[in-house]
Amino acid sequence: MRIPLVFVTLALAALPLRGQTKANAVDSHKSQPIAELHTSDAIILGVIEGVTEYLPVSSTGHLVIANRFLGLQSDQPLHAADGHLLWFKKPSARHPQGEPLTLDLAAKTYSIVIQFGAIAAVALLYWSQLMAMLRGLFGKDEPGRRLLVNVIVAFLPAAVIGLLLASRIDQLLSSVWAVIFAQVAGALLMFYAEARRRRREVKNVPEGHVLNDLTPKSALGIGFMQCLAMWPGTSRSMTTIVGGYFAGLDPRRAAEFSFILGFVTLSAATVYKSLQSGAAMIEVFGWSHVLLGCVVAAVVAALCVRFLVRWLTRHGLSVFAWYRIAIAAVLAAILLH
Numbered sequence: 001m002r003i004p005l006v007f008v009t010l011a012l013a014a015l016p017l018r019g020q021t022k023a024n025a026v027d028s029h030k031s032q033p034i035a036e037l038h039t040s041d042a043i044i045l046g047v048i049e050g051v052t053e054y055l056p057v058s059s060t061g062h063l064v065i066a067n068r069f070l071g072l073q074s075d076q077p078l079h080a081a082d083g084h085l086l087w088f089k090k091p092s093a094r095h096p097q098g099e100p101l102t103l104d105l106a107a108k109t110y111s112i113v114i115q116f117g118a119i120a121a122v123a124l125l126y127w128s129q130l131m132a133m134l135r136g137l138f139g140k141d142e143p144g145r146r147l148l149v150n151v152i153v154a155f156l157p158a159a160v161i162g163l164l165l166a167s168r169i170d171q172l173l174s175s176v177w178a179v180i181f182a183q184v185a186g187a188l189l190m191f192y193a194e195a196r197r198r199r200r201e202v203k204n205v206p207e208g209h210v211l212n213d214l215t216p217k218s219a220l221g222i223g224f225m226q227c228l229a230m231w232p233g234t235s236r237s238m239t240t241i242v243g244g245y246f247a248g249l250d251p252r253r254a255a256e257f258s259f260i261l262g263f264v265t266l267s268a269a270t271v272y273k274s275l276q277s278g279a280a281m282i283e284v285f286g287w288s289h290v291l292l293g294c295v296v297a298a299v300v301a302a303l304c305v306r307f308l309v310r311w312l313t314r315h316g317l318s319v320f321a322w323y324r325i326a327i328a329a330v331l332a333a334i335l336l337h
Helices: 004-013 039-052 059-069 103-113 115-125 127-137 142-164 166-172 176-202 216-230 236-246 251-285 287-315 318-336
Strands: 087-089
Touching (some): 039 103, 039 115, 039 287, 059 176, 087 251, 103 287, 115 251, 127 142, 127 251, 142 251, 176 318, 216 236, 216 251, 236 251, 287 318
């Protein structure tokens, strides 16, 4: 298998790094060069993305918090080294004034773009299932075709609703209070899902032990559950694993379907955001730190995916629910201090 060469290539590309100063927001009437992100910041954000993307604790929520504490939430417009204003959304008929790029928007884009690393981790670990889906597309693998249909059905609600609510979601992405609320609400949902699953075990209700047990109707339900993750701090992984529980899958298969669905959903979201403002974000933070963040996220995500599958099989979701409540309490205490 040649997939690991992706990680080697990215790692080599990220080697010529230097300790540089953080990006500085400048007044809209001035022109100053844009410096790059600290190497340590890129590593921190990559580790957070890798750890939290597939664990049911919310990567977006943790990255919002990290950006706040790393000082990456300035709303002042940014200028390139030659003095021209950088745009998040260029002026158009729909947006005559446009939307200048800020350090806050660049950091949010960075947090999404480094998801490429987490996506690569799933591609490596679930290569056989992805290839089965590809063969199924051409009618050469019936189980793969059924899995492909289920993944597409589960992806559609988030694709449609995400496009409709994109601007509102961007506004929520800087709110730590929104993250705190979602962490607590998600924890309560996880406690309920875990208790419901254990009652099914006591009653000896059969669970789905292969992904082929999933029906398109159940996959659609998981897809709508995934839409809840558009609220920062909720966790896409959490909602889809809980959705898998509700659909009758055992913890291992619920997690695996969540990972494969995440591969499609995160790929679409990352490509969309990269096309929208990725070039300007790279002008702010530089290629080297984007590559470094992706490499770190890929390695850490691969380890966490393996850990989560083993943990859920043995212990279930409860420990992650307690973690969410703890992190919400800590954040609320910090903000209210």
